[in-house]
Amino acid sequence: xxxxxSLVDFIDVRLGVKDLYNKELHGYLLPRNVxxxxxxxxxxxxxxxxxxxxxILLLMFYVPDAEKAFxxxxxxxxxxxxxxxxxxLHAIGANVIMIALLLHMxxxxxxxxxxxxxxxxxxxGFIILNLTLGLCLTGYLLPWSQLxxxxxxxxxxxxxxxxxxxxxxxxxxxxxxxxxNQTLGRFxxxxxxxxxxxxxxxxxxxxxxxxxRGISIPxxxxxxxxxxxxxxxxxxxxxxxxxxxxxxxxxxAAVISFFIAFMLAIIFYAPGMFFPESAFQPADPFLTxxxxxxEWYFLWAYQTLKIFPSEIIGLGVQGAFMTFLALLPxxxxxxxxxxxxxxxxxxxFVLSIxxxxxxxxxxxxx
Amino acid sequence: MIRxxxxxxxxxxxxxxxxxALLFAEDxxxxxxxxxxxxxxxxxxxxxxxxxHAENGISCHDCHGGDPTDFAMAMSPERGFIGxxxxxxxxxxxxxxxxxxxxxxxxxxxxxxIENGGxxxxxxxxxxxxxxxxxxxxxxxxxxxxxxxxxxxxxKLSLSETDTMISSVDHDLExxxxxxxxxxxxxxxxxxxxxxxxxIFHEVDVExxxxxxxxxxxxxxxxxxxxxxxxxxxxxxxxxxxxxIGLFILAGV
Numbered sequence: 273x274x275x276x277x278s279l280v281d282f283i284d285v286r287l288g289v290k291d292l293y294n295k296e297l298h299g300y301l302l303p304r305n306v307x308x309x310x311x312x313x314x315x316x317x318x319x320x321x322x323x324x325x326x327x328i329l330l331l332m333f334y335v336p337d338a339e340k341a342f343x344x345x346x347x348x349x350x351x352x353x354x355x356x357x358x359x360x361l362h363a364i365g366a367n368v369i370m371i372a373l374l375l376h377m378x379x380x381x382x383x384x385x386x387x388x389x390x391x392x393x394x395x396x397g398f399i400i401l402n403l404t405l406g407l408c409l410t411g412y413l414l415p416w417s418q419l420x421x422x423x424x425x426x427x428x429x430x431x432x433x434x435x436x437x438x439x440x441x442x443x444x445x446x447x448x449x450x451x452x453n454q455t456l457g458r459f460x461x462x463x464x465x466x467x468x469x470x471x472x473x474x475x476x477x478x479x480x481x482x483x484x485r486g487i488s489i490p491x492x493x494x495x496x497x498x499x500x501x502x503x504x505x506x507x508x509x510x511x512x513x514x515x516x517x518x519x520x521x522x523x524x525a526a527v528i529s530f531f532i533a534f535m536l537a538i539i540f541y542a543p544g545m546f547f548p549e550s551a552f553q554p555a556d557p558f559l560t561x562x563x564x565x566x567e568w569y570f571l572w573a574y575q576t577l578k579i580f581p582s583e584i585i586g587l588g589v590q591g592a593f594m595t596f597l598a599l600l601p602x603x604x605x606x607x608x609x610x611x612x613x614x615x616x617x618x619x620x621f622v623l624s625i626x627x628x629x630x631x632x633x634x635x636x637x638x
Numbered sequence: 639m640i641r642x643x644x645x646x647x648x649x650x651x652x653x654x655x656x657x658x659a660l661l662f663a664e665d666x667x668x669x670x671x672x673x674x675x676x677x678x679x680x681x682x683x684x685x686x687x688x689x690x691h692a693e694n695g696i697s698c699h700d701c702h703g704g705d706p707t708d709f710a711m712a713m714s715p716e717r718g719f720i721g722x723x724x725x726x727x728x729x730x731x732x733x734x735x736x737x738x739x740x741x742x743x744x745x746x747x748x749x750x751x752i753e754n755g756g757x758x759x760x761x762x763x764x765x766x767x768x769x770x771x772x773x774x775x776x777x778x779x780x781x782x783x784x785x786x787x788x789x790x791x792x793x794k795l796s797l798s799e800t801d802t803m804i805s806s807v808d809h810d811l812e813x814x815x816x817x818x819x820x821x822x823x824x825x826x827x828x829x830x831x832x833x834x835x836x837x838i839f840h841e842v843d844v845e846x847x848x849x850x851x852x853x854x855x856x857x858x859x860x861x862x863x864x865x866x867x868x869x870x871x872x873x874x875x876x877x878x879x880x881x882x883i884g885l886f887i888l889a890g891v
Contacts, residue, residue: 346818346820349818349819349820350818350819350820356818359818525889526889526890526891527890529886529887529889529890530886530887530890532886533883533886533887533890536879536882536883536886537883539879540875540876540879540880540883541876541879543817543818544816544817547816547818549816552815552816552818
């Protein structure tokens, strides 16, 4: 132990890491009744890290060229040692991230954690969710399979419904009139550089907001009282709370372990869950596969466009819903956070989830 | 009420399901005219609807010629109408599409005996209601119309074993393909062996059938070995995966 202590002391006298540990980790206190839902942020962060690591490994062998992309993915899966594992972790990990992100957002909504001057935290989180959807969309094209090609064709085609700029926007997204090598090039650049850089920045701002404003108290238990908004900044302290490290960190690690176990269970026992047959066929612009469907997290948007008589109405409804969700902390300004005392909100919350599920299932079978 | 809605839904699904065939049928004047008639002139339409040809979009004019878009000229020889071929002309009639099979048939005992009333295509396969060819076509009831069944039974036994093996390999390759494995080479090999196997379907020499099926089975065996090797890798992955999953669950608990 002596060499480790000497090393810590060596670093400490230069960077003051012990002080940092005492203030930011052990001294960072969380509410005593903090629950498992609060760990989802750490789960998402871990999964994003995994995406970056596996993404870098895939990048070593992937070729962003329409002629070679599919073969390079085949090469990764079949020839590169453990390439199949990196690919599966990356592709299935993207789906698990979406699950964790949605659960994170739903828990924040249910507990009203966006309240109490946390608009910036909510907004950055909401943009992160949308950016992740963008990363999923751009990443979807890269294997250059039939599924990639046609799902991207359908997704970019939807932008054409926007009045005036629609056609221009479709061409801008695709880099030409149809999905092709130029689309692959720009989606690749956005997926591996552009979007991850913005995402990292946004995660930094999100964490800063969380840390600076302080963790919100879970709105449960007999002692909970809604707090009034003050006209000045105040960090929400939790005197007598539990230390983030090691106490809450252990809880974070436990939930992260469960999520990774869940992801690995899909990889090893149901690897085909997110891969329809068209995901294994090379892209063919002259052959439209039957029943082409987007990923499960886009099904609601896909079906919404089909429900309304014109796509522009569908896009309008989607836009209105997303704008409402983004601006929710500015609209729902009451201090009450206890779900039992917010019957209208909870009813809308439950109905929205049911509607999301119903439209998604409808989209899947339509 | 719910039962009525369900019934209506099932009817709608059935209607939608049969729409492509109906739309296709309406496209040709042959079906429109014969479909509206009675007796032997209408029978081919109903039979054809149940056939593998209908399933694959092969319609009347594809075999019988003529113009499927013109009522007046539909059966005109000027538009290539052939009508019903002579008994001995049937192999060539079918052989316009089934080129390889026609050649194999002609080289076999059935083909050589056609002038003396030997069986031609429709005797075994049927005409308008033709189904996907399978070993079920070789059966006592069918074969004994012309000769005894013993030799046919021996041929069927040899073919059945290989047929089962091909189906099993095909199923395995499809499964591995859906897991992302590169099986193109094995699929190519299976394709070749399946063609080789199909080439003896019209052979009636028992020894030759046995010899060929043994050869096909030998080649299939190589694919089976490769599949087994991949399955073993998958088994190992699953084993190690289970260990890692267990460790993560343990860490979580």
